Structures are given as structure tokens and as C-alpha cells.
Amino acid sequence: MTLEASAPIGLPGGPYDPPHARLLALAAAKWAAQPIAVLAEMGIADALADGPRTLADLAAAVEAQPSALRRCLRAAACVGVFAEQEDGRWSLTPMADCLRRDAATPIRNWVLMLTRGPMWDSFGKLAETVRTGRSAFEVAHGTPLFDYLDKDDAFREVYESAMGELTGELAAELADVVDFGRYGTLVDLGGGDGALLGNLLARYPDCRGVLVERPRVIELARPRLTALGVADRVRLVPGDATAEVPAGGDAYLVKNMLHCFDDDTALAVLRRVRAAGGADATLFVVEAVVPPGNDFHWAKLIDIEMLADNDGRERTEEEWRELLHAAGFALDRVCATTPPQSVLIARPLPG
Structure with a gap:
């Protein structure tokens, strides 16, 4: 597999472009986003995994019309995704490599x-x-x-x-900042296919886990946990993770779930966690945290996705502190991980 250096990224406009051109580049982001999506859907990155290929060879492999495929490749290449070599063959760049189905850090889906x-x-x-x-x-x-x-x-x-993408990477980062070996039982609420819980348990062989997810998703977790060699240490609980919170956990993991809800709903979930965990259980909330000021931050844009798609929202550190306090937790610290995620660590308030 050959990876070409990513080209300088033109969007959202060069720093010396006039304001109207930079604004146009932002509004026209679909001109780059959709060609990249088309190439991802067609499996172009997988087709280039073994090395550069000619346009004709690539088009035949993915059953595409060569001229249209080249135009999408050219658009993607100008923002650093794929690259055309001097001999006319097309190759992967580091960003394009992330579109492979088996990439180390996949984001195709x-x-x-x-x-x-x-x-x-x-x-x-x-x-x-x-x-x-x-x-x-x-x-x-x-x-x-x-x-x-x-x-x-x-x-x-x-x-x-x-x-489920990027979750294994997050587990490694979490384990670097928190010694999960001190927690006998980890309860993962809404933990998807078990990637986060499973990777943590693989690193801490003396811990056991509980995964709460919808019945259909639980079935996806079984092979994942088996592949990680931890299936015998995980209790699977089919159900609604916002309503069913198993008691007795030493630590509770809530990843990218609370931002899907308004404050009242999120507070109700957190109160259930507080009641289930008792006086000593630690809470780990994985979410994007909105910083102050005008500088770029992923959380400010993800918040618009939440605004558009459901009743959720991203929150500032102070908003998280207040929400957690209302549920009976004290925010201990916030640890930044690979953007856009942070980990909020909270402990039960006395009483």
C-alpha cells in the first residue's frame, strides 16, 4: 500500500483569499464532501489498498464511468483525499487511507x-x-x-x-489516563457493539463488565467481545440504556449518549446512574466539551448536528458541571482525548 503525502487543503479557503472567497468556500463545502462520500461508498480506498492504479483499472474494479470517477477523484485530491501521481495513477493519502473498511482509524461510515x-x-x-x-x-x-x-x-x-468507529482508539487513551484496574465491574450504558468496554477489559484482565444496549445491537456485541477474548467477563443486558441502569457497578461509562438529549432527559439518566451506583461508583462521561471564545472547535459544529437531528446539544464544561451536580455528582476533572472527545470524570456527592 502506498500513501502519498496529503496535499495542502484548500477548504475553507486560503488565508490570503478575500473574505468573500473564504465564505464561499465554507458554504460550498458540499463540493468536496459529496465527492468524498461517493468515493467512500464505492470502496475506492479499498481498491487502492495494494498500491496505485490507473484510472481505467480503478474504474473497472469499482464499476464506475471513468470520466466521472476522475472528476470526483480530482475534487477529493485537491483537499488532500487521494492523490494523482505524475504517471497518472491514483493512490491513497493518509486521509484517504481512513476510508478503508479495515483502516487502523476508520471513518468511512x-x-x-x-x-x-x-x-x-x-x-x-x-x-x-x-x-x-x-x-x-x-x-x-x-x-x-x-x-x-x-x-x-x-x-x-x-x-x-x-x-463504533474510533472507539478502540478511545479505549487506549482512557486507559492511559485512568487506572481502570481499580474498578471490579465496569457498566457501559449504550455501549454499542462493545468496542469501548471490550478493549478496556482486554487491558484489565481482572475487571468484569456489563453492557446495556438495544437487543439488536447486543447481537452485534457478541462477536466483537468474543474476538477481543472478553466475552466470558461481560454480562449483556438487552434494553434501553436511558431507563435500565444495572446496580452495583464500580464505574459507569456513558459515551456519546447524553448529548442526544435535552437537559431534563439527560438529568433523569444521570440520576438513575447515581441511584444505581451508590456512594462510591465513579462516572465517566465521554462527550465533546464546548470551549469559550471564537476559536474553532469540533464541539461547536457537532452541536449543530445535535440541533438538526434530535433534541440534544453539546455542553460547556460549566454546563456539564451544573448538570452533574443536579444529578448528585461532582465533576472531578476533564481529560482531553483525540478530538473531538473529552472524558468527564465525576464522583458521587455525599448523601
Whole structure:
């Protein structure tokens, strides 16, 4: 496999472009996003995994029209995703490599989730959300996001796969800042296919785990946990992780779930965790934390996804502190991990 150095990225406009050109580049981001999504969907990165290929060879491999494929490749290459070599062959760049299905840090399903029909269409209704507060996704599709997932098998598969991407990497980072060996039982609420819990248990052989997820997702977790060699140490609990919180955990993990809800719903979940965990259980909340000021931060943009797609929101550190306190927790510290995530560590308040 050959990886070309990524080209300088033109979007969102060069620093010396006039303001109107930089603004146009931001508004025209779909000109780059959709070609990249098309190339991801067609498996171009997988087709280049063994090395550079000519356009004709590549087009034949993925059953594409050569001229149209080249135009999408050229658009993606100008922002650093794929590269055309001097001999005309196409190759992977470090960013393009992340689109492979077996990449070390895959984001293929994230790209597809954000740029394909359901979640793409909701952004066309964002003005309705700003005017009325009603979810743009519900306006666009007539049903809330999580109800929609129950009806669209193909999109649900992409969505659930995206939620599992990058999680193994996060487990390693968490283990570097927290000694989970001190916790006998880790309870993961809404832990998807078990990637986070499973990777933590693989590192800490004396710990046991509990995974709470919807029945369909639980079935995805079984092979994942088996592959990690920890299935015999995990109790699987099919159910709604917002309502069913098993008691007796020494630590509770809540990753990218609370940002899907408004404050009242998130508070109700946190109170259930506080009641289930008792006086000594530590809470680990994995979310993007919104910093102050005008500087770029992923959390400020992810917050718009939450605004469009459901009733959720990203929160500042102070907002998290207040929410946790209302639920009976004291925020101990916030540890930054690979963007956009941070880990909020909270302990039960006395009483």
C-alpha cells in the first residue's frame, strides 16, 4: 500500500483569499464532501489498498464511468483525499487511507452517515429548527431520528457502524489516563457493539463488565467481545440504556449518549446512574466539551448536528458541571482525548 503525502487543503479557503472567497468556500463545502462520500461508498480506498492504479483499472474494479470517477477523484485530491501521481495513477493519502473498511482509524461510515440521505436532508430544514425548536430531522422525515433508524435497515447499519468507529482508539487513551484496574465491574450504558468496554477489559484482565444496549445491537456485541477474548467477563443486558441502569457497578461509562438529549432527559439518566451506583461508583462521561471564545472547535459544529437531528446539544464544561451536580455528582476533572472527545470524570456527592 502506498500513501502519498496529503496535499495542502484548500477548504475553507486560503488565508490570503478575500473574505468573500473564504465564505464561499465554507458554504460550498458540499463540493468536496459529496465527492468524498461517493468515493467512500464505492470502496475506492479499498481498491487502492495494494498500491496505485490507473484510472481505467480503478474504474473497472469499482464499476464506475471513468470520466466521472476522475472528476470526483480530482475534487477529493485537491483537499488532500487521494492523490494523482505524475504517471497518472491514483493512490491513497493518509486521509484517504481512513476510508478503508479495515483502516487502523476508520471513518468511512462516519462519512457516509453525515453525507447520505437521512442526515444530509435534515440540514435543509435547519431554519425550521431555529424558528420553532422542532428537530429538523423530524421536519424532513416526519419521525424522530431514533424511530427512523428502526425503519431504515440500510441507514441503521451505517449509523451503528459509525458509532463504533474510533472507539478502540478511545479505549487506549482512557486507559492511559485512568487506572481502570481499580474498578471490579465496569457498566457501559449504550455501549454499542462493545468496542469501548471490550478493549478496556482486554487491558484489565481482572475487571468484569456489563453492557446495556438495544437487543439488536447486543447481537452485534457478541462477536466483537468474543474476538477481543472478553466475552466470558461481560454480562449483556438487552434494553434501553436511558431507563435500565444495572446496580452495583464500580464505574459507569456513558459515551456519546447524553448529548442526544435535552437537559431534563439527560438529568433523569444521570440520576438513575447515581441511584444505581451508590456512594462510591465513579462516572465517566465521554462527550465533546464546548470551549469559550471564537476559536474553532469540533464541539461547536457537532452541536449543530445535535440541533438538526434530535433534541440534544453539546455542553460547556460549566454546563456539564451544573448538570452533574443536579444529578448528585461532582465533576472531578476533564481529560482531553483525540478530538473531538473529552472524558468527564465525576464522583458521587455525599448523601
